[in-house]
Amino acid sequence: MHKVYTNIIQIAGDVITVEAEAIGYMEIAEVTARRGISLAQVIRIDGKKVSLQVFAGSRGISTGDRVRFLGHSMRVSSGDDLLGRIFNGSGIPLDRGPALSNNLIDIGGPAVNPVKRIIPNKMIRTGIPMIDVFNSLVESQKLPVFSIAGEPYNELLARIAVQAEVDIIILGGMGLKYDDYLFFRDILKEQGAISRCVFFIHTAADPVVECLLVPDISLAVAENFALAGKRVLVLLTDMTNFSDALKEISITMEQVPSNRGYPGDLYSQLASRYEKAVDFDNAGSITILSATTMPGDDVTHPVPDNTGYITEGQFYLKGGVIEPFGSLSRLKQQVNGKTRSDHRAIMDTMIQLFSDYRSVLEKQSMGFQMSLWDKKLLKYGKLFEEKMMSLKVNIPLEQALDLGWQIMSDCFSPEETGIKRSIIEEYWPKS
């Protein structure tokens, strides 16, 4: 039988402490308060004193309320029944559909044995040249979008999700604005993708503890699909909110903060989520795309900084476009040698020329005179920004490569690009 306790001896922040016996660490309990029933999770045990974080928040909980321990850790229902459904961070339906309780799986499961991973080798095509051509996304990659608040990072994530050739899309929303949630829902519905989506949504108005569960619950469900051979794309937005929730709880628990108030284990906490991205030997895969907003556009802020050390590259979203400098896909070398023989040449050359264009812009702004070469670069830069960088562009990789040749031949002679002769002969547009 489940154990019920009524002696809550402390309520601080969203953490309550109750006197209880024989409780398992990380066990789940139901707290029945006047406002309703909420789940809570054990986060510290000291003799008889058991501390729990209450998912729905501690507001309104009285010291006389009932705490009923369920004897297991946090679980979530899994499988095809979830497709097309929307839940909150504790797995409770938000879409008026029935609650699910079949195929329960533990969340926050153990790490994958590295020897059961394979070297990622499949490209995910997104139709965005700045990604496909210059920083290819690879199946099983973990990649954040770094941006300041206000940039269209959610639009970017949604677009990639809709266009990527994956079997299942899981959206984990943390501290999401309600209209952003509606935006995701509507766009996926419009594009007919909703039937292969699962949503776990924590909005900015929801209790902070629930935010902490979103990545774990999303990734547990994803892992279950991947083990069944499915290719899963997980979108996590925004991981900075997740980190801030971690900060809040750890301060409540009187942990010594390390850097700007964040707990010392921020790196491990983020890593244990991101490392769920995997390409299983003989099964499916999990790819993680996340949004990480950078307070004050500061990449050395603890959240983007720790994230950068964990993930396999990052996309910088700045001024509504993916910035070619600073953006990096660490896995691109695994796939871009197998697409088309001019892919790497285009990738390197166009970026080099674009970097030259940037320095010419600087020179121009300082009032120096423009040489003939400078003028060519200025023309090139404008075309590049318009036809390649704009997020409005939506073309397959091959077309984007052709476009690259077109732009270069509009501005330069073949030698000026410095591309190897054999590739020029094959691809340079003949006019």
Next chain:
Amino acid sequence: MQDKRKGEIIKINGNMVVARTSSFVIQNEVAYIIHGQERLKAEVIRVRMNNAEMQVFENTAGLKVGDGVEFTDELLSVELGPGLLGQIFDGLENPLPLLAKECGFFLKRGIYIDALRNEDEWDFSPLAKPGEIVLAGAKLGFVPEKAFKHYIMVPFNLKGSLEVISVVSTGKYNFKQPIAQLKDSLGKIDEVFLKQRWPVKIPIQAYTEKLKPTEPLVTKMRLLDSLFPVARGGTYCIPGPFGAGKTVLQQLTSRHAEVDIVIIAACGERAGEVVETLKTFPDIIDPRTNKPLIDRTVIICNTSSMPVAARESSVYTAVTIAEYYRQMGLSVLLLADSTSRWAQAMREMSGRLEEIPGEEAFPSYLESRIASFYERAGVVKLRDGTTGSVTIGGAVSPAGGNFEEPVTQATLKVVGAFHGLSRERSDSRRYPAIDPLLSWSKYKSFIDEKQEEKGHYILRRSNEVFQMMKVIGEEGTSLKDYIDYLKGEFFDYVYLQQNAFDSVDEATSQERQVYVFNFIYEILESDFNLADKEKALHFFQQLRQLMRTWNSSQWKTDEFERLEEEISLLLEEKREEPKKNA
């Protein structure tokens, strides 16, 4: 046998568990938590009254107050013996491929597998004879392991002079069969097996003396070997922001370094990177031995999502295995990526223990722990007169790429060379992105000292001019200064930068480095007949192009010599009479 000492859990906080016991407790001994059918490994890290505070090497979910604890009397130890090479272990020396066989995709907690399989048989040949007097670490015989003679040594924990009573004859033995018997001064007989155990946090000291590291360790990376060399038995660190290429640098070193054995400690980093090493090393042939690289490699892998406490122990496991092979007279390189994650593991534990925090919440003993880890490197003179070495190279991941943070600073105090990576260099695609103006080394390079100094000088000078040009523009710079700037850039471009994707350029032998450096030195020392800046720029660009092609030509082939001639011709055309007498 005496009853096991027991206790029971009274407190759980993350991976820190406190057990109460009525018996004595040994600091740093291993204990097992009994939870139903599971036995979870833990290490005692603080004792207070009757309470043993332990870090648990596994996820603690589900543990309860009242769960039993068994103390083992043994400090956290690893198995040492033939069969370690080519293996991949977790931080506690569990072989990961066998774990995968047993548990499938995921790492299941509480499953521990012996590093060396008892039933494996090895061809033993004796060296010692009955009646000989030996000390700990003396070679009793050997077995062949991959390309090496793996010496079976007197266990390091035996004290004083020991008399060899018997040694088995040549033949096949497994780990359970004793291969020798030794008698100590008190007449106690010890049996010796093919494997022995050693506590990881204690250095192995079965040698006569520690020597000064002087011999250069060739990594085949020009920037390192020529300007910021590492010595055999020395230490170095590579701090750098994310994306600057720490891991690529470590991977290249693990492939090309001229050492006998490489131990890779993947400590709290991405699993994907370990997978790459794991899957590619069996197919890369080591030119020194003509055997696959994996045969000289041991991987200790505790990636970022594996339990944190085992991350802390993984670097110790790695260095202990390195010391073990050093005892055989081999030269071992330990690459730890990244020591910051190891330091963070200490920080997490320290936080749970509610210790008074130091800077950025790192524990106050951070510096001494880092120092004692790097101090385990060294060249040692073994008791049979041969030498062995452990070289340690640690990557550091400073928060925000800022080298002022505690881990980088503590590391800089104790290492012999500093290879600082800079974001600027990696952004401008200058690889390896080691900043030559920032880095230093206390070791001696195989490059002539005067030439090396010139190399450093021209880089500094070039940077000075570059900074000046930013203010006064190219127009305001004198031709002489401008040429110095070009020389520095040229040196950087054709010598310091190396293309990791070019099969020739990615590794440069010592012989070639000395030759090419000398060639470049002559260029740096020469005055050229260049009319104006545009001509100078053009000349150096031409030179640069040729030198780069030269870099990717095989050493001492016809092509190599043809290109050298072409470059010399170009130089002769513009050279004014040389400043110094050649």
